[in-house]
Amino acid sequence: MNAPASFDGARGTRERLVVIGNGMAGCRAVEEILARDAGRFAITIFGAEPRVNYNRIMLSPVLAGEKTFDEIVINTQDWYDANGITLISGDPVTHIDRENAMVVSASGRVEPYDRLLIATGSDPFIIPVPGKDLPGVVTFRDLDDVDKMLAAAEQGGDAVVIGGGLLGLEAAHGLSLRGMKVTVVHLMPTLMERQLDEAAGYLLKAELERRGQTILTGADTECLLERDGHVGGVRLKDGREIPANIVVMAVGIRPAVGLAKAAGLEVERGVVVDDHMVTSDPAVMAVGECVQHRGACYGLVAPLWDMCRSLADGLTGTPNGYEGSVTSTKLKVSGIxxxxxxxxxxxxxxxxxxxxxxxxxxxxxxxxxxxxxxxxxxxxxxxxxxxxxxxxxxxxxxxxxxxxxxxxxxxxxxxxxxDPNAAVAALSDDAEICGCNGVSKGQVVACIDGGAHSLDAVRSTCKASASCGSCTGLVESLLALTLGGAVESGPKTLCKCTSFTHDDVRRLILEKALKSIPETMQELHWTTPEGCASCRPALNYYLLCAWPGEYEDDQKSRFVNERLHANIQKDGTYSVVPRMWGGLTTPNELRAIADAAEKYGARTVKVTGGQRIDLFGIHKEDLPAIWADLNAAGMVSGHAYGKALRTVKTCVGSEWCRFGTQDSTGLGVRIERMTWGSWMPHKFKIAVSGCPRNCAEATIKDFGVVCVDSGYELHIGGNGGIHVRATDLLCKVETEEQALEMCAAFIQLYREDAHYLERTAPWVERKGLEWIKAQLLDNPEAVRKFAARFRLSQKYSQVDPWAERAGGERADLHQHIAEVRPLHVETIA
Amino acid sequence: MIGKWLDIGPVTQIEPGTARTLPVAGGEEIAVFRTMTGDCYALVNKCPHKEGPLSQGIVHGNVVTCPLHNWNISLKTGEALGDDHGCVPTVPLKVDAGRIFLLREAVVPPVRPAVADAATDKAA
The missing domain is CATH 3.30.390.30 (FAD/NAD-linked reductase, C-terminal dimerisation domain)
Incomplete structure (x- = not known):
């Protein structure tokens, strides 16, 4: 095909190229074609917006007041004129007639083509909630949207942005700079989760909140509220309501494929194109956000440039296939x-x-x-x-x-x-290593030379890396340089995600007032983005223990048993153990247990070592129902599945036993009523024996009471597991009240000090009985203080989790996502 | 007309960082995961080690830790990670317009006409 040497020739002698879309992709494609062969095509561009081509990604700075519209225009009318392009703006194409090779516009204009380029871009995704069509609900896609937001901002007041992705945050930033009080409502737990991981998302959230925006993550919109015929607010599924004078929907975009689909072109998520941007019709091409290439759709600008180059190469006879793009993202929010x-x-x-x-x-x-x-x-x-x-x-x-x-x-x-070691070696002796404690390289080296041959030894002697820990790597390099291979390994770290020990983490959570898992991971320099199956449950417990009533339990960080409030068995079914206070039960309870065992098909019913009854073989889906039945008979969760207070075993005591010295059953029930529901570093068992014959085996329990004529002996740190350990005698008290108080205090000391998954037996051996006695017995106020903290924490944990679930909470944890019914086709003979 | 993909509902049914199950013919289950970054994956709900229900494990990154014996399984490939060896079958999954689709042939057994069954019965 021979193109005329100049485009001064009659339009009719050239191939007619019609472009649907006057946006960034459509115009860029035309520019690329012109650059290769300016005279080849007679070009007509249709645009839905009544204006020339502008840089859509710069709408955010326009909204923020950092740029004006004129500054973001890419091609002025002069450009269209100079290149002989016919621009039909404000008149969108409504129909493609492939048979007759022409397009029809809204105003009825018919334009025949030899080649057609579809560059319709994408449409904002509107979440289908009641109120989505109210005045005052806008998207963030074109200049009209920006104008609506600016008009709303002049009135001031509240703005809600639904969607915490790139676009949503830029809209929120702009509205915030314009003086509105902005709340961002984001469905996912992390802002910009497609571009950021949890750690970076946390930092971003903290910074935006510091700037005065309210960021609600994990927030699902239920509906938009009306006020005087205009949008007035947003209601979330959890019942919260947020006032709003304007609501911006920025939850995402979808390729605009309506025209292409109606024209019978191959369309999946986007218009399907090959490496030369040709659709299923060889005369029709497509570029930009509306296309799907090798299964991928793009919503960023860089891939558009690559596509337009390949398109132009193909159209001008020098095919050069597009191979897909790797994308990068920067948030256009100044200062972040x-x-x-x-x-x-x-x-x-x-x-x-x-x-x-x-x-x-x-x-x-x-x-x-x-x-x-x-x-x-x-x-x-x-x-x-x-x-x-x-x-x-x-x-x-x-x-x-x-x-x-x-x-x-x-x-x-x-x-x-x-080599980082070489870099550290090159530092001068007075170079600062630890900013927190002002320790220089020379001081650290002197400290190592003085015998501190491990990270921990350095931390305890010269204090380098003992505070925030960000210089840990530098100190380790200095240890390696100074000692060669002789570095002693330090104490065991919490897990492979951190260089901190359990003790460090617990101390720093309190010192730095860390209140969430992502915050802890960031502040303590976690080396993995989301932690692992070891540290997540540990951090969840440490935070729960440190901030009772304030920290919100993270179910995702709990082992399955604690998430489903039942014990998983090897076949994936669960066992269910209702609580029997002090090992006491009633005919009515036993009847209810028997009924439940039959109704839910418990294949094994067993009496446990902790004086209660275990029903085996219950399916995950049936758990809320069996709990409802057991609740109805007055029973609650036995926490037989948790790192928590398990059971208080008792003997019958003075009420029946001829040797009994005190009411051990009654005391056991009181202790269990006080301690049930508390989360611990590990499982925790208690027993109360009515006399030194010790029928309740109190001396192999975490906390054991042995009644004697003159009062109560309190024992700690026993274990009947792999390593049998008899308890140590903590002290002897005279009254039940004192026994209860000491029990609460000891549990709280264990809760606040032990490492996650450390039973009391190894904990007592690690800390030493003397240390524990000193904590509890040296200061007369200590027991009262520990016990008070335990009671405070119990205020928030003594809620029967079975009743909550039986009442319908978190049904998603128990129900299948869907059911599949196999198709059965009857053939009529 | 039966599509190639089976719609099993909106992604919002799965809390990020968790999984839910889909029972299929023969008593098997498929575990459908959604990671903290919003990616979805589907695996047969059986750890290659001792058939533990992977859907109940702790999810970190694109890895799930089996609740029975702490094997780490890649959500992308179903392969056991680290020193453990084994692989659980993955199920092709796509997300479109906020809904999760599984490859139908991987979930539902092929349709058998009832008449063919009857004929076989008679022959036997």
């Missing part, structure tokens, strides 16, 4: 540095290199697989974002710079500095 690129969801064989600096609010994570960077998330310092992105796109082997990769380009490329 945030960058993400590639795959950081953590795949097989990929490793995370994480650096956190709590003092500077820094989080860097680079994901490496097969010695290549495959993803990166940066918060607080994004200077190296492009360098990581470059490494990622080029797929460069980074094995040589791996050690220093996380420190950034300057460090990693700096020759000798590529």
């Amino acid at each position: 540095d945030l960058f993400s690129a590639g795959d950081f969801s953590g795949s097989d064989g990929s490793e995370d290199i994480v650096m956190r600096d709590a003092a500077r609010g820094l989080y860097k994570r680079v994901v490496v697989q097969d010695n290549k960077v495959i993803g990166a998330v940066l918060y607080g310092d994004t200077a190296d974002g492009n360098w990581y992105f470059d490494l990622l796109k080029k797929g460069e082997d980074i094995s040589d710079i791996r050690e220093a990769l996380i420190f950034g380009q300057a460090f990693a490329s700096g020759g000798a500095l590529a």
